[in-house]
Amino acid sequence: xxxxxxxxxxREKLRQRQEMLAAAFDLFSQKGYHNVSMHEIAVKAEFxxxxxYRFFDNKEDLYKALVLExxxxxxxxxxxxxxxxxxxxxKLRNYVRTKGERFRGNLPFVRLFLAESRGASFNIKxxxxxxxxxxxxxxxxxxxxxxxxxIKNKRFKNVTDPYxxxxxxxxxxxxxxxxWLDAPERHPYPEDPDTILDIFLKGLVDP
Amino acid sequence: xxxxxxxxxxREKLRQRQEMLAAAFDLFSQKGYHNVSMHEIAVKAEFxxxxxYRFFDNKEDLYKALVLExxxxxxxxxxxxxxxxxxxxxKLRNYVRTKGERFRGNLPFVRLFLAESRGASFNIKxxxxxxxxxxxxxxxxxxxxxxxxxIKNKRFKNVTDPYxxxxxxxxxxxxxxxxWLDAPERHPYPEDPDTILDIFLKGLVDP
Amino acid sequence: xxxxxxxxxxREKLRQRQEMLAAAFDLFSQKGYHNVSMHEIAVKAEFxxxxxYRFFDNKEDLYKALVLExxxxxxxxxxxxxxxxxxxxxKLRNYVRTKGERFRGNLPFVRLFLAESRGASFNIKxxxxxxxxxxxxxxxxxxxxxxxxxIKNKRFKNVTDPYxxxxxxxxxxxxxxxxWLDAPERHPYPEDPDTILDIFLKGLVDP
Amino acid sequence: xxxxxxxxxxREKLRQRQEMLAAAFDLFSQKGYHNVSMHEIAVKAEFxxxxxYRFFDNKEDLYKALVLExxxxxxxxxxxxxxxxxxxxxKLRNYVRTKGERFRGNLPFVRLFLAESRGASFNIKxxxxxxxxxxxxxxxxxxxxxxxxxIKNKRFKNVTDPYxxxxxxxxxxxxxxxxWLDAPERHPYPEDPDTILDIFLKGLVDP
DNA sequence: GATGAATGAGGTTTCATTCAT
DNA sequence: AATGAATGAAACCTCATTCAT
Numbered sequence: 001x002x003x004x005x006x007x008x009x010x011r012e013k014l015r016q017r018q019e020m021l022a023a024a025f026d027l028f029s030q031k032g033y034h035n036v037s038m039h040e041i042a043v044k045a046e047f048x049x050x051x052x053y054r055f056f057d058n059k060e061d062l063y064k065a066l067v068l069e070x071x072x073x074x075x076x077x078x079x080x081x082x083x084x085x086x087x088x089x090x091k092l093r094n095y096v097r098t099k100g101e102r103f104r105g106n107l108p109f110v111r112l113f114l115a116e117s118r119g120a121s122f123n124i125k126x127x128x129x130x131x132x133x134x135x136x137x138x139x140x141x142x143x144x145x146x147x148x149x150x151i152k153n154k155r156f157k158n159v160t161d162p163y164x165x166x167x168x169x170x171x172x173x174x175x176x177x178x179x180w181l182d183a184p185e186r187h188p189y190p191e192d193p194d195t196i197l198d199i200f201l202k203g204l205v206d207p
Numbered sequence: 208x209x210x211x212x213x214x215x216x217x218r219e220k221l222r223q224r225q226e227m228l229a230a231a232f233d234l235f236s237q238k239g240y241h242n243v244s245m246h247e248i249a250v251k252a253e254f255x256x257x258x259x260y261r262f263f264d265n266k267e268d269l270y271k272a273l274v275l276e277x278x279x280x281x282x283x284x285x286x287x288x289x290x291x292x293x294x295x296x297x298k299l300r301n302y303v304r305t306k307g308e309r310f311r312g313n314l315p316f317v318r319l320f321l322a323e324s325r326g327a328s329f330n331i332k333x334x335x336x337x338x339x340x341x342x343x344x345x346x347x348x349x350x351x352x353x354x355x356x357x358i359k360n361k362r363f364k365n366v367t368d369p370y371x372x373x374x375x376x377x378x379x380x381x382x383x384x385x386x387w388l389d390a391p392e393r394h395p396y397p398e399d400p401d402t403i404l405d406i407f408l409k410g411l412v413d414p
Numbered sequence: 415x416x417x418x419x420x421x422x423x424x425r426e427k428l429r430q431r432q433e434m435l436a437a438a439f440d441l442f443s444q445k446g447y448h449n450v451s452m453h454e455i456a457v458k459a460e461f462x463x464x465x466x467y468r469f470f471d472n473k474e475d476l477y478k479a480l481v482l483e484x485x486x487x488x489x490x491x492x493x494x495x496x497x498x499x500x501x502x503x504x505k506l507r508n509y510v511r512t513k514g515e516r517f518r519g520n521l522p523f524v525r526l527f528l529a530e531s532r533g534a535s536f537n538i539k540x541x542x543x544x545x546x547x548x549x550x551x552x553x554x555x556x557x558x559x560x561x562x563x564x565i566k567n568k569r570f571k572n573v574t575d576p577y578x579x580x581x582x583x584x585x586x587x588x589x590x591x592x593x594w595l596d597a598p599e600r601h602p603y604p605e606d607p608d609t610i611l612d613i614f615l616k617g618l619v620d621p
Numbered sequence: 622x623x624x625x626x627x628x629x630x631x632r633e634k635l636r637q638r639q640e641m642l643a644a645a646f647d648l649f650s651q652k653g654y655h656n657v658s659m660h661e662i663a664v665k666a667e668f669x670x671x672x673x674y675r676f677f678d679n680k681e682d683l684y685k686a687l688v689l690e691x692x693x694x695x696x697x698x699x700x701x702x703x704x705x706x707x708x709x710x711x712k713l714r715n716y717v718r719t720k721g722e723r724f725r726g727n728l729p730f731v732r733l734f735l736a737e738s739r740g741a742s743f744n745i746k747x748x749x750x751x752x753x754x755x756x757x758x759x760x761x762x763x764x765x766x767x768x769x770x771x772i773k774n775k776r777f778k779n780v781t782d783p784y785x786x787x788x789x790x791x792x793x794x795x796x797x798x799x800x801w802l803d804a805p806e807r808h809p810y811p812e813d814p815d816t817i818l819d820i821f822l823k824g825l826v827d828p
Numbered sequence: 829g830a831t832g833a834a835t836g837a838g839g840t841t842t843c844a845t846t847c848a849t
Numbered sequence: 850a851a852t853g854a855a856t857g858a859a860a861c862c863t864c865a866t867t868c869a870t
Contacts (some may be wrong), residue, residue, distance in 0.1 A: 013854095014369060020388075034241045037838075037839065037864070038839080038840060039839085039840090042857095047855080047856090048855060048856045048857055049388040049832080049840095049856085049857065050841090050842080050843080050854095050856055050857065051854075051855055051856070051857095053840095053841070053842080054854070054855075056325060058840075058841075059839095059840070059841095067849085085837090133389060157409070158401070159405060159406075159409040160405055160406055160409075164383075164402070164403075164406065165406065167379070167382050167383065168375075168379045168382065168406050170382070171378045171379050171381065171382030172374070172375045172378050174373065174375050174378065175375065175377070175378030176371075179374060182340060184840080195367070195371070196371075196375075198366060198367055199366075199367055199371065199372065199375050199407065201405065202364070202367075244863080244864055244865080245864075245865060245866080246832095246863095246864070246865090249832090253833055254830085254831090255830060255831040256831080256832060256865090256866085257829095257830065257831050257832065257866095257867085257868085258829085258830055258831070258832095260865095260866070260867085261829075261830075265865075265866080266864095266865065266866095422849070427833095451859075451860060451861080452860080452861060452862080453859090453860085456836095461834080461835090462834060462835045462836055463835085463836065463861095463862085464833095464834065464836065464862090464863080464864080465833075465834055465835070465836095467861095467862065467863080468834075472861075472862075473860095473861070473862095474870090519652070547803060557846055559796045571823070573819060573820075573823040574819055574820055574823075575815070578797075578816070578817075578820065579820065580795070581796050581797065581800060582789075582793045582796065582820050584796070584815075585792045585793050585796030586788070586789045586792050586793060587797065588792065589788050589789065589792030590785075590788065593788060596754060609781070609785070609786075610779060610789075612781055613780075613781055613785065613786065613789050613821065614820065616778070616780040616781075658843055658844080659843075659844060659845080660843070660844090660853095663853090668851085668852090669851060669852040670844090670845085670852080670853060670854055671845095671846085671847085671850095671851065671852050672850085672852070672853095674844095674845070674846085675850075675851075679841095679844075679845080680844065680845095686840080714859065717863055
């Protein structure tokens with residue numbers, strides 16, 4: 001973003017917005033949507049509450065903006081990782097590694113999504129906002145393309161639908177990360193991405 | 208549970224408790240934790256609100272009891288499925304099938320866990336209550352035992368840690384189910400469990 | 415109302431309701447609907463604000479209940495006055511006298527309707543709630559019946575529609591009362607009802 | 622007003638003021654004083670909110686200016702009507718007709734006074750601002766003069782105080798107009814002013 | 829033991845007004 | 850002079866929890 005090119009007023013506005021989002025981010029990720037008040041956010045962001053409402057229509061709106069912004073960043077990083085790499089296996093390795101790094105290096109981000117889930121959640125990406133869901137599906141398609149290309153190259157055997165493989169890989173990465181989050185020593189996230197990847201590459205039974 | 212052996216008074220109490228939990232279940236799964244009031248639950252359960260508080264310390268406590276009870280049922284069914292089957296592959300098939308059936312046949316149960324997640328949730332089973340987490344780990348160990356036994360039998364190649372395989376399989380099943388939940392026509396849950404299982408059994412690359 | 419016959423609990427409830435209405439009456443009539451807060455009413459009535467909301471759904475609801483209750487009392491008195499009297503002229507005299515007395519003896523009641531009108535109001539009974547309007551029309555019909563009966567008896571000449579006469583008489587009484595309210599010395603309300611009545615009874619021009 | 626003679630700067634200011642008042646008029650008459658914000662007025666008038674405050678001390682002040690301006694126009698028209706006509710009856714007819722036309726042809730003006738009255742209003746011109754009240758009394762005196770002159774001419778019998786007659790006539794016209802406003806088909810405003818006037822001219826009982 | 833009326837802190841949101849630019 | 854972003858008090862209303870009956 002070329003914020004430097006914007007008029008001073010616009011830049012200032014953007015900066016304020018970022019400060020509000022930052023304050024909200026901290027609070028929401030620590031306490032969950034329902035346990036944070038607009039008053040609290042305003043105090044933390046050092047703005048009057050009315051100013052908050054000049055930038056966001058309501059609490060829901062603020063939350064959505066926050067989530068989308070965070071997802072943007074995350075997605076960009078992961079998408080870049082998918083792009084990098086000479087062959088399909090390399091690309092998948094980059095994906096597993098990058099997602100792991102990003103996730104573990106940005107715990108508040110993760111908590112933003114988990115903080116609200118009271119007690120338990122069996123889900124992945126369910127209850128997603130329409131917008132977020134669309135993005136997630138688009139991402140899965142991109143991941144599926146790698147498997148597809150690998151199959152077309154004969155680098156991979158044609159055992160299952162590439163989309164299914166994408167769903168599976170992504171969910172397994174999530175699962176390992178969440179185990180790690182819960183008990184890092186008990187469930188260390190594998191430094192070597194092949195630890196996860198091999199589950200898909202090597203079969204359990206011979207053909 | 209052998210409720211018949213309990214004194215009449217105790218039996219009565221248990222029945223009341225169940226009615227409260229049933230009412231709470233309906234409401235929480237439909238509207239999410241924060242959008243249900245104790246008053247609402249009391250009305251639906253046809254008890255005075257004060258009576259609710261004789262059975263549960265507070266709203267949080269009621270919710271936890273509810274979640275644990277529901278998980279109990281779910282786990283029992285899935286554990287039974289794991290037990291059934293002549294060989295390891297059969298057991299895994301039963302697991303994939305049963306989890307799918309239970310999940311899809313009990314949507315309110317699923318919503319109980321999802322209703323609250325605002326906007327997004329990348330996670331699986333994170334934010335779990337201590338108790339629930341412990342159970343989940345215990346369940347994973349049981350699932351891992353199947354892979355372990357398969358490896359010891361030479362039915363499976365020894366490609367990865369059995370615990371990792373358990374984590375992976377469980378998360379993939381969840382992922383498919385959540386896709387199905389979100390858009391059943393677009394993401395039909397496979398009738399044949401092998402569709403999912405093959406991802407793990409057949410490898411993508413030759414050894 | 416036979417409040418003594420009601421169960422104690424009901425009686426208590428009714429008493430509380432009356433206290434709330436009384437507090438609201440005072441405040442609304444002094445400051446107008448928009449300048450009174452629910453908090454203020456709660457404090458004045460010596461109840462918690464939540465208790466207020468157990469009796470009335472919201473501020474609007476409380477206001478309506480108040481207005482209707484006050485109108486009930488007023489209407490009853492005026493209706494009784496219309497009933498009393500041997501002939502039509504006597505009935506009309508009673509009406510003019512009673513309305514004057516009631517009105518002047520219950521200033522807060524009057525202010526309840528005027529307090530809100532900011533600055534000015536050319537109207538009478540406009541902006542009335544559906545319910546109130548219906549009542550008002552019903553009352554006019556009753557007043558018209560007196561003129562009608564007078565005409566049928568030949569006691570009155572048949573110069574205009576009785577309903578018009580009713581509208582006219584009522585509005586003139588209101589007008590005199592409002593002038594009095596504004597400046598009692600300058601515009602004393604006539605002790606003798608004939609002062610007002612004669613406007614209608616005696617014509618300005620000979621037939 | 623001879624705006625052409627004023628310096629350009631003054632003329633400009635006056636024009637701006639009129640635009641503000643026009644915007645406020647539309648909004649207040651549609652939604653009532655309390656349901657219109659200064660922000661809304663500023664946007665509609667296409668001025669900055671701060672500029673609004675350079676012309677009017679506060680919201681109340683703006684409202685008063687608006688009401689007074691509107692009353693001016695209305696009064697002028699009605700006063701002219703009173704002046705016109707060869708004899709007293711003709712003058713009164715003109716008054717009844719003109720007030721009816723003005724009122725019915727300028728509904729927003731009427732709503733300006735009614736929009737705020739919550740639920741009910743028994744009043745006419747009560748709660749009037751000091752200034753408005755003075756004007757209203759002055760107008761009544763003018764109307765009374767017609768009756769007075771009629772009596773002095775022997776055109777009218779001397780049955781009551783001319784001022785009383787003025788009050789009565791004005792209030793009756795108001796009453797008919799408000800009935801019409803509320804339900805035009807049910808209460809059509811009489812095309813022929815004599816329908817109203819006759820109530821005062823012809824008596825109900827013979828002398 | 830069961831009841832549910834009462835509580836009041838605290839939630840979200842609005843808006844008249846100010847004042848630095 | 851004109852602007853409009855910023856302010857924050859205050860509005861309405863909800864609801865988890867208590868406790869006298």
